[in-house]
Amino acid sequence: MSLLDSLYREGALRTVDHALAQSLRRLDRDTPDRVLAAAALASQAIARGHAAFDPRRPQLLTEAAIEWPDGDQWLAALADSRWIATPQADRPADPAAPLVLERGLLYLRRYREYERRLAQGLRRIAAFAPAPADLPALAPLFAALFPDARDDDRQARAAALALLQSLLLATGGPGTGKTTTIARLLVLLIAQARLDGVPPPRIALAAPTGRAAERMAESLRAAAERLCTLDAVEASLCDALPRQASTLHRLLGSVPDSPRFRHDARNPLAFDVIVVDEASMVDLPLMCKLVEAVPDGVRLILLGDRDQLPSVEAGDVLAAIVDAAGDDDGLPAEWAVQLRPLLGEDTPVQHAAQPLSAYRVHLRRGYRQAESLDLAPLAEATRAGDADTALELLRGGVLAGVHFHEDLHDPLAGGGRERLLSAWREIGATDDPAQALALAAKLRLLTAMRDGGQGAAPLNARIEEALAGSHRPAYFHGRLLLVTENSYRHGLFNGDIGVCLRPRGDEHAGAATVAWFAGGSDGVRGFHPSALPAHGGAFAMTVHKAQGSEFDSVWLQLPRQDARHLSRELIYTGLTRARRELHIAASEAVLRLALSRHAARVSGLSWRLGA
Numbered sequence: 001m002s003l004l005d006s007l008y009r010e011g012a013l014r015t016v017d018h019a020l021a022q023s024l025r026r027l028d029r030d031t032p033d034r035v036l037a038a039a040a041l042a043s044q045a046i047a048r049g050h051a052a053f054d055p056r057r058p059q060l061l062t063e064a065a066i067e068w069p070d071g072d073q074w075l076a077a078l079a080d081s082r083w084i085a086t087p088q089a090d091r092p093a094d095p096a097a098p099l100v101l102e103r104g105l106l107y108l109r110r111y112r113e114y115e116r117r118l119a120q121g122l123r124r125i126a127a128f129a130p131a132p133a134d135l136p137a138l139a140p141l142f143a144a145l146f147p148d149a150r151d152d153d154r155q156a157r158a159a160a161l162a163l164l165q166s167l168l169l170a171t172g173g174p175g176t177g178k179t180t181t182i183a184r185l186l187v188l189l190i191a192q193a194r195l196d197g198v199p200p201p202r203i204a205l206a207a208p209t210g211r212a213a214e215r216m217a218e219s220l221r222a223a224a225e226r227l228c229t230l231d232a233v234e235a236s237l238c239d240a241l242p243r244q245a246s247t248l249h250r251l252l253g254s255v256p257d258s259p260r261f262r263h264d265a266r267n268p269l270a271f272d273v274i275v276v277d278e279a280s281m282v283d284l285p286l287m288c289k290l291v292e293a294v295p296d297g298v299r300l301i302l303l304g305d306r307d308q309l310p311s312v313e314a315g316d317v318l319a320a321i322v323d324a325a326g327d328d329d330g331l332p333a334e335w336a337v338q339l340r341p342l343l344g345e346d347t348p349v350q351h352a353a354q355p356l357s358a359y360r361v362h363l364r365r366g367y368r369q370a371e372s373l374d375l376a377p378l379a380e381a382t383r384a385g386d387a388d389t390a391l392e393l394l395r396g397g398v399l400a401g402v403h404f405h406e407d408l409h410d411p412l413a414g415g416g417r418e419r420l421l422s423a424w425r426e427i428g429a430t431d432d433p434a435q436a437l438a439l440a441a442k443l444r445l446l447t448a449m450r451d452g453g454q455g456a457a458p459l460n461a462r463i464e465e466a467l468a469g470s471h472r473p474a475y476f477h478g479r480l481l482l483v484t485e486n487s488y489r490h491g492l493f494n495g496d497i498g499v500c501l502r503p504r505g506d507e508h509a510g511a512a513t514v515a516w517f518a519g520g521s522d523g524v525r526g527f528h529p530s531a532l533p534a535h536g537g538a539f540a541m542t543v544h545k546a547q548g549s550e551f552d553s554v555w556l557q558l559p560r561q562d563a564r565h566l567s568r569e570l571i572y573t574g575l576t577r578a579r580r581e582l583h584i585a586a587s588e589a590v591l592r593l594a595l596s597r598h599a600a601r602v603s604g605l606s607w608r609l610g611a
């Protein structure tokens with residue numbers, strides 16, 4: 001049997017992947033089987049979040065027992081094929097060939113072009129420094145905003161760097177002050193415009209999902225309020241801070257039924273500063289389109305946590321950019337001298353010669369989760385894949401707010417059941433939409449997968465039955481809903497959580513159930529459930545869907561059996577969703593296997609950026 005047929009028969013390919021190979025065969029019957037199979041796998045790779053297919057590591061795409069060709073021989077066959085272009089690194093690929101082979105990776109041409117254009121765009125943004133700021137004049141305000149600036153404070157370094165340059169990659173775990181730093185930086189940029197006698201900068205705040213954008217706006221508003229209490233910061237500076245954030249799709253202007261956006265290189269974004277939060281969730285095509293829509297001299301600030309799960313779509317863009325940047329061990333000597341009025345004499349000077357390393361600042365110190373939840377040591381052990389330490393911390397019960405339920409595979413059995421259900425019953429006890437949504441944000445059951453014994457879908461069904469009985473109405477009072485697609489018409493986005501409330505009491509007899517979501521001028525928006533975009537239950541949800549959200553209390557349930565997509569990034573993302581309390585239920589074996597695995601994605605972006 002041919003390689004292509006075995007792959008299809010083993011379920012390793014989707015119909016669309018197989019169809020691509022079939023169409024190549026139709027066009028040229030002599031196309032070798034290995035080329036057809038590789039073309040199908042290059043298409044399948046995108047569905048699995050990779051930017052390309054690596055013929056030396058085909059096992060990344062399937063566990064099926066396939067007799068794989070030797071990697072080098074396979075690559076040689078691909079290089080010879082008429083369907084596969086082998087362009088120079090910085091050159092566009094021949095549009096006549098649907099595939100591109102580069103540095104041992106086989107791409108669908110479109111994705112190779114996204115990578116190439118993204119790398120080019122980032123280098124362009126980095127190369128255009130904005131108009132120089134009057135740093136000595138800004139120094140008193142800078143010192144008030146960053147009192148530790150002269151003691152190698154990373155937050156100060158990030159802000160100073162962004163005053164000097166157009167590109168900033170500010171990375172750090174939850175609560176390391178990314179938003180706080182950006183709020184302070186924006187105050188400085190507004191103050192600088194005042195000093196220059198020009199209008200304040202036009203600032204865009206954006207995030208990949210609606211929920212993440214909302215959270216970004218909330219954090220920025222909170223940071224702005226704290227800033228207003230500082231004597232050195234005039235109220236009018238705080239008032240000029242943006243209070244709203246949008247999704248990246250909205251910022252770029254999505255065009256219905258088209259992958260294109262209204263804003264692109266020819267019609268760039270009309271902003272002076274563009275801040276993107278949760279950059280780890282941005283996929284390759286979107287990041288490419290964003291970067292191309294940023295005009296020369298405009299600041300692009302990417303905020304994110306490299307250790308979180310990569311975007312579900314093709315990419316792992318933030319990780320690739322951060323890998324290309326390497327460690328942030330200081331500033332280039334010339335910039336350190338320029339920034340002396342703000343940072344003093346002792347800024348470490350960087351020796352790394354990687355092109356993007358100068359633009360990255362990694363915030364290390366956590367400021368949140370102080371008393372009630374001591375998550376940092378566990379997050380660090382998870383990030384590092386150190387299962388021994390993670391298990392010791394969990395079993396020792398030494399971390400405030402962290403509870404380990406070893407070998408518990410059913411969160412609805414034993415002591416956990418009442419803890420979870422009683423919190424959700426509270427939602428059903430209220431008739432007030434705002435209160436119900438606030439209660440909904442208190443607790444979430446997070447799972448590694450959607451289906452299967454410990455999956456979100458069956459757990460939701462069981463929870464709903466426990467709360468409302470087996471003959472419950474589809475949209476019973478107190479049911480939580482999770483939107484699973486973006487709908488600009490509704491202003492509802494993948495990941496948004498709503499709550500169903502049925503007006504109660506005689507005066508409401510016959511009134512329809514309303515699904516309430518946060519937002520709008522009244523703080524809540526109501527929809528008839530039948531008018532909602534695609535949605536499902538939300539008492540339990542996957543860690544993937546919870547990315548960009550936080551909850552007071554998180555119950556992270558790992559599956560009984562290992563699964564290939566369990567990774568340290570998945571666990572890290574799940575546990576860092578908790579604000580006050582974390583319950584984690586797992587067996588030692590599954591936890592160890594998960595922490596031993598990276599959510600690795602095949603990508604050529606790092607080397608394109610010069611790593």
Ligand SMILES: Nc1ncnc2c1ncn2[C@@H]1O[C@H](COP(=O)(O)OP(=O)(O)OP(=O)(O)O)[C@@H](O)[C@H]1O
Binds near residue numbers: 155173176179223226
């Ligand atoms: N330099 C600082 N000094 C004191 N508190 C700080 C400092 N930086 C941040 N914080 C506090 O830490 C908390 C988290 O800050 P912030 O929201 O800016 O972090 P973040 O990195 O954006 O978090 P997340 O990734 O969850 O969005 C806030 O309460 C903030 O006031």
